[in-house]
Amino acid sequence: MAPRVAICGIHIESSTFTPHMTTAADFTVLRADDLLQRYPWITHSPIPGAEHAEAxxxxxxIPLVREWSEAVEWVPVLHCGALPGGPVEPTAYSAWREEIVDGLREAGHLDGILFDIHGAMSVPGVDDAEGDLIRAIREVVGPEVMVSASMDLHGNVSRALFENCDLLTCYRMAPHEDAWICRERAARNLCELLISDSPKPHKALVHVPVLLPGEMTSTRIEPAKSLYGRIPEVEQRQGILDAAIWIGFAWADEPRNKAAIVVTGTDAHAVEEAALELGREFWKVHSDFVFVAPTDSYPSALDAAIASDKRPFLLSDSGDNPGAGGADDVTVTLAELLGRPEIQDGPVTALLASIVDPAAVAACAEVGVNGHVDIEVGGHLDSREPGPQRVVGVVENLVDDPRGGLTAVVRSGGLTVIVTTKRNQYTTNEQFHRLGMDPRDFDVVTVKIGYLEPDIFDLAADWILTLTPGGVDQDLVRLGHRRIDRPMYPFDPDMADPQLIIVTG
Ligand SMILES: [Zn+2]
Structure with missing residues (x-):
């Protein structure tokens, strides 16, 4: 009989330093056949980002029809995924946890579970949310079922998660161009072990006392590039199945938040040795991580952008990056753009993408395209200074966006602001084209983002990562973590070299 493999998971990254609360409505929920359709190996499709496989x-x-996938019976249970945001409403989390547990109980005999998660979900009142979920899953499926977790490298590997999963892997690229390659690897390793009736692999976990923002750990630059570049070689070794390195998630405050290494394989000694080796390698470079681009305060970066002849000049508003969990309505950058005469009345054109404010969008919809508006924008979710900003201008476009809901393009002097109904992030050319615009037509483009996603990176003639305040402030030490393990780099910059400890299973 074909091995039966269930699929379940909740995928979100939650900043606990943002006032935003993620509700059930923020999630895309997949069940039954819709859930199976999510996976390219089930639909016989190529994987997105396949060109990064070799890297x-x-x-x-990868053939369209994967033998290992055909040889198992997939059992869809539940998958919920949302844009990063604030903590998840406890009622939404408990309802889904219950649905997953019930679904697994009713699924009958199971041989494996693909646990499709991010790894940085926060739920008020629940420490280590993914650990809580996997413990609940184990209670119903028992210890024998083989569980394979696919995660984001910005997730966290707690002891509970490690102990209750048999295979754990994560992305090897940031930006995450290999996300689907990773999911496929997690599924394939699981299925191949089940098909060959192999025993559970050996596994080893090494935590590294480092907690850094993603903007300092992009795999496009050193030292993360070489650190992650070690993985293919380690994975080639005899007795090693998979090696994974987690940066961890910096914008939450729990003891599990830190970097981690997990290696799995058939040779216990090789697995432990490789985990320790990668852990030591990580620690060796811990103080070499630097921001992926030049950094500056927003006002000073805007001065530089206005004065530059590089067009478009990209400024990332990193502290309010909704892609990491920011509220998406902090007005620090909007206020600065509105206050610049060179932009309001002068020769410089600027674009701000984007800011969430459903009431402002509704006011734009009321007057329609080409209508004049006098509205207050932003500063409602995250009320930090400078708060809502008055924007007087013309509605240039109104478009229904699949992610941002009804979206208004408002121009005030030389400044164009994209205002959305739902939190959204502009990472691709296609999103701008949908609004009838090309970011290349502007002199200065501000995006609420940290490191630039590929399309935006390609269009930027120059770029400064601005260290703006917000729920995902890049200056971690000023956020005030209280519950993370100490000592931890960079919170204790002069800490001694740690004794790295191997946990096995
Ligand atoms: Zn990530």
Whole structure:
């Protein structure tokens, strides 16, 4: 009989330093056949980002019909995924946890579970949310079922998560161009072990006392590039199945938030040795991580952008990056753009993408395209200074966006502001084209983002990562973590070299 593999998981990254609360409505929820359709190996499709396979040590020639996937019976249970945001409403989390547990109980005999998660979900009142979820899952499926977790490298590996999963892997690229390669690897390793009736692999976990923002740990630059570049070689070794390095999630305050290494394989000694080796390698470079681009305060960066002849000049509003959990309505950058005469009345054109404010969008919809508006924008979710900003201008476009809901393009002097109904992030050319605009037509483009996603990176003639305040402030030490393990770099910059400890299973 074919091995039966259930699929379940909740995928979100939650900043606990933002006032935003993620509700059930923020999630895309997939069940039954819709859930199966999510996975390219089930639909016989190529994986998105397949061109990066070689860079992360994977085979480029993945057939459309994967034998390992055909040889198992997939059992869809539940998958919920949302844009990063604030903590998840406890009622939403408990309802889904119950649905997953019930679904697994009713699924009958199971051999495996693909646990499709991010790894940085926060739920008020629940420490280590993914650990809580996997413990609840184990209670119903028992210890024998083989569980394979696919995670974001910005997730956290707690002891509970490690102990209750048999295979754990994460992305090897930031930006996460290999997200689907990673999910496929997690599924394939699981299925191949089940099909060959192999015993559970050995596994080893090494935590590294480092907690850094993603903007300092992009795998496009050193030292993360070489650190992650070690993985394919380690994975090639005899007795090693998978090696994974987690940066961890910096914008939450729990003891589990830190970097981690997990190696799995058939040779216990090789697995432990590789985990320790990668852990030591990580620690060796811990103080070499730097921001992925030049950094500055927003006002000073805007001065530089206005004065530059590089067009478009990109400024990332990193402290309010909704892609990491920011509220998406902090007005620090909007206020500065509105206050610049060079932009309001002068020769410089600027674009701000984007800011969430459903009431402002409704006011734009009321007057329609080409209508004049006098509205207050932003500063409602995250009320930090300078708060709502008055924007007087013309509505240039109104478009229904699949992610941002009804979206208004408002121009005030030389400044164009994209205002959305739902939190959204502009990462692709297509999103701008949908609004009838090209970011290349502007002199200065401000995006609520940290490191630039590929399309935006390609269009930027120059770029400064601005260290703005917000729920995902890049200056971690000023956020005031209280519950993370100490000592921890960079919170204790002069800490002694740690004794790295191996946990096995
Ligand atoms: Zn991530």
């Amino acid at each position: 992360v040590g994977e085979d480029l020639s």
